[in-house]
Amino acid sequence: MVEQAALIVSIAAVVVSVWAGTSAARTSKKQVRLEEQQNHMQADLLRIEKSRERDRLASALRADLRALLRRGSDRMAAELRITNGGAASADNIRITIDGTSITDHDLFKFRDVKPVTAMAPGGFVAFRMLAYDGMEQRYHVAIEWDDETGPGRRWASDLSIESGG
Numbered sequence: 628m629v630e631q632a633a634l635i636v637s638i639a640a641v642v643v644s645v646w647a648g649t650s651a652a653r654t655s656k657k658q659v660r661l662e663e664q665q666n667h668m669q670a671d672l673l674r675i676e677k678s679r680e681r682d683r684l685a686s687a688l689r690a691d692l693r694a695l696l697r698r699g700s701d702r703m704a705a706e707l708r709i710t711n712g713g714a715a716s717a718d719n720i721r722i723t724i725d726g727t728s729i730t731d732h733d734l735f736k737f738r739d740v741k742p743v744t745a746m747a748p749g750g751f752v753a754f755r756m757l758a759y760d761g762m763e764q765r766y767h768v769a770i771e772w773d774d775e776t777g778p779g780r781r782w783a784s785d786l787s788i789e790s791g792g
Contacts, residue, residue, distance in 0.1 A: 688775035690717035692746070694768045696786045698758060705758040705788050707735075709743070709770060710751040717746045717772040717780075725767050729754060734762075746772075764788050 691713030698705045707729070711717055720743045722729040730740050734757045743752050769783035 687714045689713045690774040692770045696788045705756040707754045711746045719773045721771040723769045
């Protein structure tokens, strides 16, 4: 009887030992999978952070020029306002209205329009434009410039003259 009890205890010990070994192996595999997932997630986060940093640095090197057309308070003039909302200066600025350089456009020629060659971040320039009853209200304005990211940056839009005052 003692021998049978010892045999049963031995068999139970072997079963518990096999179960413990199997459980440990499963736990180890789960741990390895979790570590692999964690490594992939960390690599993904690192890629995202590097991308954000590249975007932030590139943004610091970009000028962002935009235009707005507004009617003046005297109704006989309008204003084309060009602003730089970017973090960098714009150089070699070229402005066209309906495909014609602003310096040659009939609605701007009544003034001695000087070309704008550079604009600092946060800067703006306003050009007075001849306005008259029955004039077109919509113009295609295109701006091209160079900045620290390189040449040939561009913004273009069809603008309507907004009420000013």
